[in-house]
Amino acid sequence: VRELEAETGFKPERDVDRVTVGRLGARAMLAIVEARYDKFKFEQFLNDKGLQSEAHMGRTVYSHEKSAVSFIDNLIVAGNKDGVTKAIEQLSLPGGVLLRSDLVNTIRTIESGNQVWGAGQFSIDQLPKQLAGRAGPALELLKTLQGGTYQMRVDQDVHARATGSFSNADSARTISDMARGVIALAKFQVASQPDLLHALDGVQIQNSGSSVV
Numbered sequence: 683v684r685e686l687e688a689e690t691g692f693k694p695e696r697d698v699d700r701v702t703v704g705r706l707g708a709r710a711m712l713a714i715v716e717a718r719y720d721k722f723k724f725e726q727f728l729n730d731k732g733l734q735s736e737a738h739m740g741r742t743v744y745s746h747e748k749s750a751v752s753f754i755d756n757l758i759v760a761g762n763k764d765g766v767t768k769a770i771e772q773l774s775l776p777g778g779v780l781l782r783s784d785l786v787n788t789i790r791t792i793e794s795g796n797q798v799w800g801a802g803q804f805s806i807d808q809l810p811k812q813l814a815g816r817a818g819p820a821l822e823l824l825k826t827l828q829g830g831t832y833q834m835r836v837d838q839d840v841h842a843r844a845t846g847s848f849s850n851a852d853s854a855r856t857i858s859d860m861a862r863g864v865i866a867l868a869k870f871q872v873a874s875q876p877d878l879l880h881a882l883d884g885v886q887i888q889n890s891g892s893s894v895v
Contacts, residue, residue, distance in 0.1 A: 686727060689723065689726075689727050689730075690719065690720055690723040690724055690727055691720065691723065692717075692719050692720070692723075692724070694717075697717050697718045697719060698715060698716070698717045699716045699717060699718075700715070700716040701713060701714070701715050701716075702714045702715075702716075705802065705808070706761075706762070706764075706765045706768065710761065710762035710764060710765045711761050711762060711765070712759070712760075712761035712762065712765035712766065712768075712769060713758075713759075713760050713761055714757055714758070714759050714769070715757065715758040715759075715760070716756055716757060717756065717757075717758060718756065719753075719758070721753045724753055724758075725742070725744075725753065728744045728751070733745065733746050734746070738752075738767050738770055739770050739771060739774050741754060741770050743763070743766055743767065743770070745763050748762060748763055749761070749762065749763065750762070750763040750766040750767075751766065752766055752769075752770060754770070754773060785801065785802065785803075788801045788802070788829070788831060789801045791831060791845075792831060792833050793833060793835075795835050796833040796834055796835045797834065797835060797836060798832075798833070798834040798836075799831070799832060799833040799834070800831065800832045800833075801829075801830075801831045801832075802829055802830075803828060803829040804827050804828060804829050804830070806821075806824060806825045809824075820860070823853050823856055823857055823860075826848045826849040826850060826853040827846055827847070827848055827849075827853075828847045828848060828849055829846075829847050830844065830845045830846040830847050831844070831845045832844045832845075843895060844895070845893060845894070845895050846893065846894045847892060847893055848892045848893070848894065849892065850892055851891050851892050853892070854889045854891065854892045854893060854894050855889055857889075857894055858887050858888070858889035858894050861887045861894075862887050865882060865885055865887070868882055869882050869883075
């Protein structure tokens with residue numbers, strides 16, 4: 683990153699406005715970065731690094747093994763090569779990108795003003811194989827997690843809320859009880875550290891039906 687900054691003048695903390703990361707299928711990830719950058723300098727940097735380049739629907743895609751990146755107007759599109767080419771195809775469609783209605787409805791529950799947020803479905807298959815292969819009651823409960831949201835706003839304080847949707851109310855209640863137990867144990871362990879204790883006092887866990895907040 684330091685080399686990229688030195689050769690292109692790009693500074694992420696100054697020039698990046700927004701980052702969106704999404705999952706495509708079971709494993710592929712795609713990141714879309716809205717930023718101000720010098721496209722010519724970026725492409726020259728990648729050419730100097732020896733990355734392969736090819737044209738796709740009038741856009742240049744730079745790739746290395748299974749990863750790729752393309753520069754489209756004020757966007758930096760990076761991730762799995764198939765994901766990058768699919769993004770270029772979607773951006774070329776009239777009317778923009780269409781999301782599933784259930785995902786759109788979930789996104790609409792995010793309150794305005796949150797600088798960081800995420801929404802989506804969840805499957806145990808998305809966990810690393812070495813973790814998913816371990817047995818345990820917590821992992822069995824995690825298999826009942828269907829999706830959820832996360833939202834965070836940072837001003838003078840940090841305000842964060844995560845909501846998980848489970849397949850049944852029993853799993854949601856058990857997860858809530860386990861989480862409360864973890865918080866209680868953590869408070870006991872940091873009793874002599876007032877700053878950490880104050881932070882833990884700000885954590886609330888609630889469950890209603892098959893949801894946990």
